[in-house]
Amino acid sequence: MAQIxxxxxxxxxGSFTAVQSSSFTIEDGEFFMLLGPSGCGKTxxxxxxxxxxxxxxxxxxxxxxxxxxxxxxxxDIAFVFQMFALYPHMNVGKNISYPLLSQGxxxxxxxxxxxxVAQILGITDILKKPVGGLSGGDRQRVALGRAIVRDPKAFFxxxxxxxxxxxxxEHMSEELRALHDRMGATxxxxxxxxxxxxxxxxxxxxxxxxxxxxxxxxxxxxxxxxTMFVASFIGSPSMNFLNFHGIVGSGTTSVALGESEIRxxxxxxxxxxxxxxxxxxxxxxxxxxxxxxxxxxxxEYLGTTQIVTLNTPHGDIKARIAxxxxxxxxxxxxxxxxxxxxxxxxTEKGRALLSAGNEGVLNHG
Amino acid sequence: MxxxxxxxxxxxKWFAGTAVVLYAIITLLPLMWIIATGFKSPAxxxxxxxxxxxxxxxxxxxxxxxxxxxxxxxxxxxLPPAQTWYEEMVREQGQVISGPxxxxxxxxxxxxxxxxxxxxxMVLGTAAAYAFSRFRVPLKDDLLFFILSxxxxxxIAVAIPIFLMFRQLGLNDTHLGMILLYTAVNLSLSVxxxxxxxxxxxxxxxxxxxxxxxxxxxxxxxxxxxxxATGIASTAIFCLIFAWNEYAFAVLLTSGTxxxxxxxxxxxxxxxxxxxxxxxxGATIFLVPVMVFTILLxxxxxxxxxxxxVRK
Numbered sequence: 001m002a003q004i005x006x007x008x009x010x011x012x013x014g015s016f017t018a019v020q021s022s023s024f025t026i027e028d029g030e031f032f033m034l035l036g037p038s039g040c041g042k043t044x045x046x047x048x049x050x051x052x053x054x055x056x057x058x059x060x061x062x063x064x065x066x067x068x069x070x071x072x073x074x075x076d077i078a079f080v081f082q083m084f085a086l087y088p089h090m091n092v093g094k095n096i097s098y099p100l101l102s103q104g105x106x107x108x109x110x111x112x113x114x115x116x117v118a119q120i121l122g123i124t125d126i127l128k129k130p131v132g133g134l135s136g137g138d139r140q141r142v143a144l145g146r147a148i149v150r151d152p153k154a155f156f157x158x159x160x161x162x163x164x165x166x167x168x169x170e171h172m173s174e175e176l177r178a179l180h181d182r183m184g185a186t187x188x189x190x191x192x193x194x195x196x197x198x199x200x201x202x203x204x205x206x207x208x209x210x211x212x213x214x215x216x217x218x219x220x221x222x223x224x225x226x227t228m229f230v231a232s233f234i235g236s237p238s239m240n241f242l243n244f245h246g247i248v249g250s251g252t253t254s255v256a257l258g259e260s261e262i263r264x265x266x267x268x269x270x271x272x273x274x275x276x277x278x279x280x281x282x283x284x285x286x287x288x289x290x291x292x293x294x295x296x297x298x299x300e301y302l303g304t305t306q307i308v309t310l311n312t313p314h315g316d317i318k319a320r321i322a323x324x325x326x327x328x329x330x331x332x333x334x335x336x337x338x339x340x341x342x343x344x345x346x347t348e349k350g351r352a353l354l355s356a357g358n359e360g361v362l363n364h365g
Numbered sequence: 366m367x368x369x370x371x372x373x374x375x376x377x378k379w380f381a382g383t384a385v386v387l388y389a390i391i392t393l394l395p396l397m398w399i400i401a402t403g404f405k406s407p408a409x410x411x412x413x414x415x416x417x418x419x420x421x422x423x424x425x426x427x428x429x430x431x432x433x434x435x436x437x438x439x440x441x442x443x444l445p446p447a448q449t450w451y452e453e454m455v456r457e458q459g460q461v462i463s464g465p466x467x468x469x470x471x472x473x474x475x476x477x478x479x480x481x482x483x484x485x486x487m488v489l490g491t492a493a494a495y496a497f498s499r500f501r502v503p504l505k506d507d508l509l510f511f512i513l514s515x516x517x518x519x520x521i522a523v524a525i526p527i528f529l530m531f532r533q534l535g536l537n538d539t540h541l542g543m544i545l546l547y548t549a550v551n552l553s554l555s556v557x558x559x560x561x562x563x564x565x566x567x568x569x570x571x572x573x574x575x576x577x578x579x580x581x582x583x584x585x586x587x588x589x590x591x592x593x594a595t596g597i598a599s600t601a602i603f604c605l606i607f608a609w610n611e612y613a614f615a616v617l618l619t620s621g622t623x624x625x626x627x628x629x630x631x632x633x634x635x636x637x638x639x640x641x642x643x644x645x646x647g648a649t650i651f652l653v654p655v656m657v658f659t660i661l662l663x664x665x666x667x668x669x670x671x672x673x674x675v676r677k
Contacts, residue, residue, distance in 0.1 A: 052572050072575040079576040085569035089591040102578035146577070 002063030002153040002186055003028045004049060009058030009068075011044050011210075018044040020210045021058065026154075026188060026203070031180050033201035034190045037233070041210035042190045043158055049188060050156045051075045063153055073102075078147035080157040084139045086131040086146070093118075093127035096145040103150065117145045120179070136164045140172055144179065154186040161196065173200055194234045198222065206230050216361060222280075224343060224358035228350040231278050231343070237307060240284065240317035241276040241345070248275060248344055248353065255344065258313050260292040263339035265357035274347035277314075281307065283338035284319035286327060290334030299327050310335065396652070402645035410641040424458075425642025427451045429468055429633065429650075433460040468647060471629040476654065477540055478625055479609040482547035486604045487597055489548070490555030491563075495585060497556065498563040499571075509557070516553045521613045528617055538623045546618070547608040555600050562596025563589065598665035602658065609655050626651050 004026040011019040019041040026032045034042040047053040049060055051072030060068045067075050078099070086095050093114055100110045118124040121141045126134065131142060140160065147155055160176070161169045177200050180187050191197050197204050198218045206213045206221065206229075214226040225231035231239035244257055250270040254261045255277060262277065286308070294310040294317075301323060308319045308327045312335065319335075321327065344353045352358060373381070402410050404421040433455055444461065447453040455462050497505060527546065528537070536542030566589060574584035590597075616628040630647045633640060659666065 050576060052575065071580075072572070073578045073580060077576065079573065081569045081573060083567065083569060085567065085573040087570060087573070087588060098574075099577035102583075146573075 003061075004063075004154060004186060004188070005059075005061035006045070006049070007059045007061070009045070009048060009055045009060060011041070011048060011053065012056045018210055019048070019055075022207075022210075022212045024205050024212060024215045026186060029184045029186055031177065031200060031202045032186070032188045033197040033204040034188060034207065035194060035197040035201075035204050035233075036192065036207035036213075038192055040207040042192075042205075042207050044210075045207070046156050046158055046188060046190050049154075050077055050079050052079075076152050077154045077156060078150070078152040080143050080147050080155065080160045082159045082162050084143040084160075084163070086139060086142055088131060091128055091130050092123065092134070092142050095131060095142055096127075096149050099146060099150045113149055114145075117149045120148070120182075121145050137168055137172060140164065144176070148179070148183060148185075152185070154188065155180075157187065157189045159190055159192070161191075169196075176200065195236070198234070206233060208233070220361040223341065224352070224361040225278065226352055226358075226362050228276070228278070228345050228347070228352075231345070231352075235280060237281050237318045237320070239278045239280055239343075240315075241278055242312065242314040242317065243274065243276045243347060244314055245274055247272040257292065260290075262292065262337060262342070264342045264344060265340060265355040267344065267353060267355045268359055269354040271344065271346045271353050276345045276347050277337075278343040278345055278352070279317075279337050280341060281318045281320040283341045284310075284317060284321075285336045285338070286319065286321060286325060286333045287336035288334045290336045292335045293332055294335050296327050296329050296331050296333060298329060399645050399648050399652075403642055403649045405642050405645075407640060407642055410645070411639070422454075422642075423451075424454060425640070425646040427454050428640055428643040429646040430466050431455065431462045432464045432466050433458075434463045435460050466633075467624075467629065468626075468633075471624055471626045472650065474540065474619075474623055475609060475626040475651070478543040478547065478623070479605055479654075481540070481544040482551065482608045483601050483605045485544060486548045486551045486555050487601055490552055490559050490600065491590070491593065491597060493552075493556045494559035494563050495589065497560050499568065509560075512553045512556055515549075520550050524614065524617055527614075531618060538619050538621055540623050543615070543619060543623055543625070546614060547604075547611060551604040551607055555604060558600045558603070559593070559596055562593050562600075566592050595665045598662045602662055602666055605658060606655055 006025070007023050008021050009019060009023070010017070010021050022041075022045060034046060036042045044053060048055045048068075049062075051067065051070055051074075055068050058068065059066055062075060062077070072079075087098065090098070096117060097110050097114045100113060105113075114127070115124070118127055121144060123138060123141050123145065126138060131139065134142065140163075143160070157176075161172055164172055173196060189197075189200065201218055203216065204218055204221050205215045208229045214221055214230045221230060222234055225234065225239065228241065231241075242257060244255075246256060248255055248267055248271050250267055252264075252270075253266050254263050255275075256262075257277070264277070292312070294312040296308055297311050297316065298309040300307040300309075304323055305320050306323045306325075306327065308321060310317050310319060310333075327333075340357060343358060344355065345351065346353060352362065354362060401419075403425045404423070405416070405419050406422050406424055409416050409419045410425075431451070436459065438459070441456055441459065441461070444456075447456055452462055496502060497509060502508065531537045531542050531546075534542075536545070570588045570592070571581075571584040574588045575581065579587065610627065611625075612627045615625045619625060619628065626647070630644060630651065633643050633647055
């Protein structure tokens with residue numbers, strides 16, 4: 001098992017820059033998520049770590065060793081492909097044993113290893129079957145088997161659940177996480193599904209347009225997004241932005257929004273011009289005592305909670321409130337925000353201003 | 366009567382079946398004619414109207430493989446009794462065997478040149494197709510077009526330059542020369558066909574093999590080649606059929622040591638009158654290898670032709 005370190009890695013395809021100077025560290029044994037929309041460079045980053053793509057510049061360390069220019073076969077890592085890429089001309093057992101055969105492992109030992117892995121994954125009964133007729137879940141297990149069979153330094157997974165149907169995904173993601181906890185192997189997992197990332201990851205890197213937007217544990221990223229992109233990409237419904245034009249001074253604890261004063265965490269950096277207050281839907285409360293007024297535009301019933309769309313003087317926002325709370329379309333109401341959770345963004349740069357709330361999270365990354 | 370989009374009606378099936386049978390008969394008729402003629406006596410072979418029912422004889426085959434001399438009845442009578450059934454058959458025609466014919470050698474030449482060029486073509490073609498499919502080759506599209514453009518003229522158009530070049534290089538009437546020539550002619554189409562097949566093989570398989578600790582070359586022959594087998598087999602059939610049946614270059618460039626069967630077979634006619642059964646026998650035997658090869662690979666061929674039509 002190993003620590004993986006990415007330093008200033010960049011990848012150009014001709015004139016297109018897929019990954020711009022990314023740096024982050026994956027600690028030994030971590031379940032690490034590379035998250036971002038399609039085309040953000042997350043797969044390219046993973047492929048560079050695996051050696052399937054060579055970086056244009058920058059360094060990649062696996063277990064302290066610089067491997068940026070080494071071929072994949074010499075990196076001692078395993079890769080689970082989105083389409084599984086099981087060798088179609090071999091049966092299940094052969095597929096799993098294939099990485100061992102390249103190392104010249106003696107046959108009896110190979111067989112023991114394959115049996116052991118099949119046991120872990122519960123696929124002992126299909127070892128002799130051709131891979132062609134397997135169900136999606138079994139294919140997934142065989143692909144995992146091929147990856148774990150030789151105890152590599154790290155596992156790389158490129159949207160391994162992307163090809164499964166929704167119901168089975170849930171089940172497989174639990175299985176995957178359990179397997180990781182059992183093996184304790186460093187795992188890098190690429191996904192575009194923010195829920196999957198939050199659910200499974202120890203740490204998340206959020207990428208967009210080839211740039212690392214934020215890097216940290218899921219809760220930090222959810223609570224204190226570093227950029228407006230992260231704020232809107234993570235969470236469903238995403239973070240609300242109340243756009244306004246004004247000045248936020250360093251040290252202030254409130255922001256003037258129209259007639260109302262909204263309390264915010266103490267600001268450690270100032271900003272002026274186009275700004276936005278970011279607040280999660282669950283931190284928006286309907287409170288008639290508040291002087292910040294909004295009109296209920298729509299409600300969506302979700303069982304225990306409901307999502308209320310509100311029209312404010314600073315844009316439409318959504319609130320997640322208990323289903324039992326009263327919200328009638330067309331009615332005016334006051335809004336109260338959970339002051340400890342608000343982030344102030346500079347709209348133009350899209351970046352969060354430092355405050356007492358997010359300083360600890362944003363300074364380390 | 367049920368209506369279904371995918372299941373054709375009985376009437377359609379009947380029409381289609383009949384059409385296929387008719388087509389097969391029309392295609393196979395000349396083949397049947399040749400095979401039958403090989404077993405006819407010379408008189409039967411030219412009788413009019415043609416005989417459908419006849420007494421089969423191996424005379425044609427015996428004549429095909431032997432060289433014979435005509436002898437007077439007295440001389441024949443003076444000979445010791447014939448040792449073998451075929452000697453006796455020849456003597457009944459008033460001839461004696463003076464030696465084996467060249468057919469065996471020519472046939473062997475065809476085998477060497479046909480299969481040799483096919484194998485060489487597959488080795489070079491697969492390597493080139495793999496490179497075109499997987500690597501960033503500068504001017505790839507132009508190169509591919511140039512390669513295909515060599516197929517746009519009839520090959521015989523360059524017969525004279527090739528003849529002169531071969532003479533300079535000492536390749537006239539050699540196995541190597543013919544193998545190189547047929548490989549050159551077949552290679553362009555092979556590269557194109559094989560590139561199509563290799564393009565269809567997802568690159569992830571190779572990447573998985575690379576990750577599993579294999580080198581690029583190992584990934585190529587352990588993972589790509591087995592999956593390209595279908596494509597290689599069907600391309601090989603096309604190459605073999607061309608090289609096997611090629612006549613024009615063979616007439617021009619071979620006369621002795623490396624002469625293939627196609628230019629040789631017509632010369633059989635000249636030996637001792639119009640010996641159509643011997644010609645037909647030569648043609649029949651000549652058909653066998655390609656037929657066997659095609660039948661052995663027919664599963665691949667059928668899959669190969671429709672390969673990639675539907676994405677699975």
